[in-house]
Amino acid sequence: MSSMKHAKAPAETTVVVAMSGGVDSSVAAALLVEQGYNCIGVMMRLWAEVGAGEGSTNKCCSLESVHDARRVADALGIPFYLINVEQPFKQKVVDFFIDGYSHGVTPNPCIECNRHIRFDYLLNYARRLGADYLATGHYARLHRGADGKVHLLKGVDDAKDQSYVLSVLGQAELNDVLFPVGDFPKPEVRRIAAARGLPIASKHDSMDLCFIFDDDYRRFLRDWAAEAMRPGPIVDRRGRVYGEHSGLPGYTIGQRKGLGIAGTPEPYFVIELDYPHNTLVVGPAAELGRDRLLAERVNWTLDAAPPAGTRAQCKIRYKAQAVDCTLFPLADDRVAVHFAAPLRDITPGQGAVFYDGDLCLGGGVIARSEIAEAIFAEQVEQAVTVA
Known part of the structure; x- marks a missing residue:
């Protein structure tokens, strides 16, 4: 892994490692420590729903995850800090998610989290600490091009590549970040974790929205954006009514299953979510593309x-x-x-x-x-x- 800016000896280079208690960020920290970097583990406490019982902690920073991250930091011999990012996360990610569905779009909260939280709030936190870099466990690579700029490349593991959600980064961020696991396929990352005795080597990947405790985004929107989940008509382009939908945010463009309609001359798909009229527009595949x-x-x-x-x-x-x-x-x-x-x-x-x-x-x-x-x-x- 090459440095993206000024050349300093690893022992003179401070790296804040964004830790989650998962395999990828833990291996990122382990690789950097082995290369001699001065590492500081930092975990963010993010917003979670109140009143969700045992699930009221954001899955990215549950007590178990904090415990796992701290155990990894202890095993690596690096300091570990937990910082509270609940308010900016709620404003920039959760409210964005709710507002998007309320205004007729299907938002990607992971992109917004990278835009506003990981590579803005946390990166600036690392800079204030005097760190040279922020490292994360993302599957992506960095390369200094002939033009002198840092190029963001796909990770070598195409199935795990995360450059899609990193596309919000510019040169100001790319010069100050490191992606240590981007050069490895996921099975190799797990092997590295096991070989080094990291306590999270067999931990499952987290795939769902971290701030929705039960993974039911429709339930979440009913609780937090009830107006967006109003029932309304299902119609085709000619105005024929086929039934009633249960709230437009519950559907996606191209969806065929779960529409609850019958009597169509051929398979019908979701063509449009007409939010101004609270109408779900369906039609044949020929109308979809x-x-x-x-x-x-x-x-x-x-x-x-x-x-x-x-x-x-x-x-x-x-x-x-x-x-x-x-x-x-x-x-x-x-x-x-x-x-x-x-x-x-x-x-x-x-x-x-x-x-x-x-x-x-x-x-x-x-x-x-x-x-x-x-x-x-x-x-x-x-x-x-x-x-």
Whole structure:
């Protein structure tokens, strides 16, 4: 693992390691300690629902997780601190999640957590401590390019790659972070943990939303955004009514199962979530695909937008396959994305992340279709003609 900025001996380099009590962050800390870095383990206490009984602790910082992280830190001989980040996490991540569903989009809270909490709040905390770097257990790699900039690359384990949720980072952050496990496949990371006797070597990965204690986001929204979970009609493009939905946030674009409708001439899918009219629009597969999207709040990891007409690949969900696209950067941190073939599950609120092979170019938030079409009508066709 190479240093991304000034060359200092490891013993003279202080690294704050974001610890969660899991395998990845623990191995990240172990690798850095073995290389001689001066490490400090820090864990964040995040917001959790009140009144959830035994589940009222955020799963990322449960008592068990804190205990595991502290045991790892003790085994490695490094100091360990638990810091309270409940208020900014609630404001920047949980409220964002609730507000997104209330306004007709399907938000990705993990991207917002990286944008505002891990690589803003925690990174600045590390800087205030005088640390040279913040290290995390993310599966991604860093490389100093010939242009002198730090390139964010996919992790070697394609199944675990997390560059998608790191696409919000720019040069100011990438120069000050380390991803020690990004060069290893997950089985090797577990082997490293076991070989070093770390007490969490066999611990399961955490996959669900950390702040929802029972993993039921529909229940969470009923409790925290009841207005968004109002029942309403299920209709097709011609206005025929097929039934009643139980709240638009419970559905996703492209969904077929669980619609509770009958009498359709062929299999019907969710085509649109019409929030202004609280209507679930369904239709055949032929009505589902879109060959372009508009992304907002776009960040470019190299701090500069690529030229209009740049060929790239795009992922529209964390676990989606990257597909070929053409990028047309616009004003106001927006980018129009054109695909060679229609995609069936473009979902407003999710991240659209762009790649050139293994290099993560950046990403943005998929805009609602009515916003996208208005922008396309004004700007994109002209950009395509010029290109």
